[in-house]
Amino acid sequence: xxxxxxxxxxxxxxxxxxxxxxxxxxxxxxxxxxxxxxxxxxxxxxxxxxxxxxxxxxxxxxxxxxxxxxxxxxxxxxxxxxxxxxxxxxxxxxxxxxxxxxxxxxxxxxxxxxxxxxxxxxxxxxxxxxxxxxxxxxxxxxxxxxxxxxxxxxxxxxxx
Numbered sequence: 001x002x003x004x005x006x007x008x009x010x011x012x013x014x015x016x017x018x019x020x021x022x023x024x025x026x027x028x029x030x031x032x033x034x035x036x037x038x039x040x041x042x043x044x045x046x047x048x049x050x051x052x053x054x055x056x057x058x059x060x061x062x063x064x065x066x067x068x069x070x071x072x073x074x075x076x077x078x079x080x081x082x083x084x085x086x087x088x089x090x091x092x093x094x095x096x097x098x099x100x101x102x103x104x105x106x107x108x109x110x111x112x113x114x115x116x117x118x119x120x121x122x123x124x125x126x127x128x129x130x131x132x133x134x135x136x137x138x139x140x141x142x143x144x145x146x147x148x149x150x151x152x153x154x155x156x157x158x159x160x
Contacts, residue, residue, distance in 0.1 A: 077109040078134035
């Protein structure tokens, strides 16, 4: 459910701004304004307010990991930590450079990590590091089934 303050920021124009930014965060205020029907200063003001409200938390660049020598991606699930809390394990796992994302989850696994590696040997070393925190189960990513989904007003309306 949206907070009352956010309802004003997330009117139809606010959602259009978010949609455009999710597709291309490098658009200028002028280009964004043309796309959503606002002036450049109005776009800048809206974006500043959404940042201050914590709705926009950052701007990102997509990187082709293969071009950087990291063609392998894996999802590694960790379960059964001997005497360690899930929060502690997730924090420690998140410090490993090859770990792109790390989640504390419910179910038979306690932590799930998305990792990258340059080779099978490199991945083996990462798995060995992770095994210090729990029993690892590794799944290699063969292909990405879907690009990241845009967060739209329709998705949020489903929970209202």
